[in-house]
Amino acid sequence: MxxxxxxxxxxxxxxxxxxxxxxxxxxxxxxxxxxxxxxxxxxxxxxxxxxxxxxxxxxxxxxxxxVFVGRWKEDWQAILTERAIPLRERLTRVYREYARVIDNREWVRILILAGMKGESLNRRYLDQVRDKLIEPLCREMRHEAELPSPEDVPLSSQELDIAWSFHGTFIYRGIRKWIYNVPVEGDADAAVDNAISVFLDGFPKTLPRILSGSAAG
CATH class of the missing domain: 1.10.10 (Arc Repressor Mutant, subunit A)
Structure with a gap:
């Protein structure tokens, strides 16, 4: 047997x-x-x-x-780009849910270990994040700040970096918990709300400078 x-x-x-x-x-x-x-x-x-x-x-x-495709919510991009809803509310709805999805030991560890091993699945997942969250977010920030659309002025690497840093805030919370084994205290929704507030306070002030620098270049 x-x-x-x-x-x-x-x-x-x-x-x-x-x-x-x-x-x-x-x-x-x-x-x-x-x-x-x-x-x-x-x-x-x-x-x-x-x-x-x-x-x-x-x-x-x-x-x-x-782990990744099955837990991805296709309506995240639709919510993020629904301009009839205030941007803060859109971000709150998307990232509270996203934070709950990724607050998972296997999700975090597989993402990090795959990246360290050079597995293509890590790249595929991040490409999906870029296409469906990061670039749409930059587009919505341009619209919110009444600045030219990416069709008129292409997205800059600086804009994308800021959006990635915001998005990475939620993943890093999981890394602290599931990789470093550091207790993560506080209410998860409140942490999301605080990150959104910091992002919305800073990005609109930074965008005009980034775009003026791109135009000058």
């Missing part, structure tokens, strides 16, 4: 078990972790694991789909 073949599951449940355990395993070990060890941790043979996922890359792709 195999490692744990006395415990037979339906194919659907076995696949879910493998994915769930793989998420926890890669969050602990990074993507350098061996599938042999993962199979042992699950209590199945390595050949059985490969019956469900033909390669380690296929399993990593499924982990990416579950």
């Amino acid at each position: 195999g490692v744990n073949e006395k415990k037979r599951l339906s194919p659907e449940l076995r696949e879910k078990q493998i994915v769930s355990e793989a998420i926890a395993f890669f969050a602990d070990q990074g993507f350098g972790g061996q599938t042999r060890e993962l199979a042992k941790r699950i209590g199945i043979t390595q050949p059985l694991l490969y019956r469900y996922f033909a390669s380690k890359d296929a399993l990593i792709e499924r982990v990416y789909q579950d």
